[in-house]
Amino acid sequence: MGLSITTFIVVTVIKIVIALIVMLTAIAYSTWLERKVVGHIQNRWGPQRVGPFGLLQPLADGLKFIFKEDLTPPYVYKPLYLAAPILSLVLALTSISLVPIGNWVTIRGVSTPLEITDVNIGLLIILGITSLSVYGVALAGWSSNSKYSLLGGLRASAQMVSYEIALGLSLVGVLIMSGSLNLREIVDMQSGHMWAWIPRWNIFRGQIVAFFVYLAAAFAETNRVPFDLPEAETELVAGYHTEYSSMKFAMFFMAEYANMITVASIATLLFLGGWHGPLFGPTWLQDVLPVFWFVLKVFCFIFLYIWIRGTLPRFRYDQLMAFGWRVLFPIAVANVLVTSFIVALKK
């Protein structure tokens, strides 16, 4: 790499700290964004009293969660009850370490990529972390020792496991076109333009069906409307996090938004061209602009998430499972077949 080992460790620690701070702030402010946007969709204001435009609302929410009584019901299975929210949050925050947000930058002679680690199989590791996050939900539901939690936990984990397949398969089309699992290489293949002004993003190069399959599967993976039956209040009290209070519940909450941000980042990297966008201005601006384009695209994706949450009703559980297995999975397989056929013909 050209860096001495101590410089490498220092740079990595700085990147980890920045990534964690940015991620936690992004989680807090996506809760604000959600309440504002859903409020406006429902023809009301949303939070607007705590600070200008309600911008200090996440801070107030955080303080509320810290000061709430931390209740551990006596009949829960304590080790797993305490470990499940920790597992959810840790896994949700770990996947941000593989997401590149910009080009290589050179600060004072130290050149480093804008991601915490650059692994050749980055996409597979993110899929692995998504697979492991089923455990947080399943163990929370089971250890709470209550019928609503158990049913909610089982339903949520069955839903997550079913839609993982459609999620992975929808990404295979992009992988066939790019020939690599390295996230940075996949983005680099989407640079430039075709037909003079349409950018060479994967979504315009034929993966539009895969994008919509990915969108639907991502909604189900993160347990968001219209697939949020396992945590709907009118159905199962609160599903797998019924018995959790204060900071443990806040950890599940944060894990859900962190998963949303991760899924949005993967969609941006694989379908929307990552950090490629118009570059102009002086050199320091050219280092910052890719990050700005990346954040803008992730923000658009999260806005789409929140918009759909405010608009669509939720699926019933059997409709949900039928949709995953009978509609999304065959479409994803057909996408893989067509993509591989076209790529093989072109060679």
Next chain:
Amino acid sequence: MLQLVLFFVFGIIAVGAAVNLLAQRHPINSALSLIVVMASLATLFLLMGAEFLAAIQVIVYAGAIMVLFVFVIMLLNAGVEDRTPGSRVAMLLGIPAVVLLAGSVAWTLVARNPYPVGVNLTGGFVGSPSAIAELLFRDFLLPFEVTSILILIAIMGAVVLASPAGTTAGTGSPEQPPAKAEE
């Protein structure tokens, strides 16, 4: 040096979790210990350069097969297991026999190895996905297709075996799933 330290750390975690699998009385704790074993084995695969296998171990084994185990343990909810006379006899005879077995296997693998080498990650031998895919789709294409048929048979078998008695899986009207009774 760092590789030796990493090997010992993850090796001890793997053996400790395996011992915990045997020592725990509730199957859910054993399942979680097995997940820890699989995760540490994935790290050991990475130490030997098998990066694709490490990712597949986490996604397939720890993320799908063990989820199936955890599901079944939660659904059946059979509780802790009790010590029967059979298990005491098995422990008395079994532990020396297993020590003998593991010792002879280890001795054969190590002493009869004609070409022992050291695992060094800078050796350049990496099991990247493209290299494994070359082998899988050229030299081993027939076993690959046969395993896909095997999975199809396993799916059909599991659906038929696990469906409630008195219904024919896939035909006729299935019983009401219990979760619907709440609505």
Next chain:
Amino acid sequence: MVPVAYYLVLSAILFGLGVLGFLVKRNLITLFMSIELMLNAVNLAFVAFAWQWKSLNGQVFVFFVMVVAAAEAAVGLAIIIAVFRTRETLNVDKVNLLKL
């Protein structure tokens, strides 16, 4: 530099622990998990030998072992569910009659 022998000894230890679990434990599901432990130990030995002979055939075989383990786990757990449904117990010592 970690000698390949260390990986093989670790694989043998894990295999022995799997066999011990299979002999000692009385819960059907834990028995099954000991079988999975044995399969994992064998996977480790395969990858170690793949490194030793610098041949990726070992790693491809591990891939096939994982696929077969997945299929076997699915069918085996379905059988366990069927056994539990009729006999109401998962204790291996009590599941000893062919017909109730």
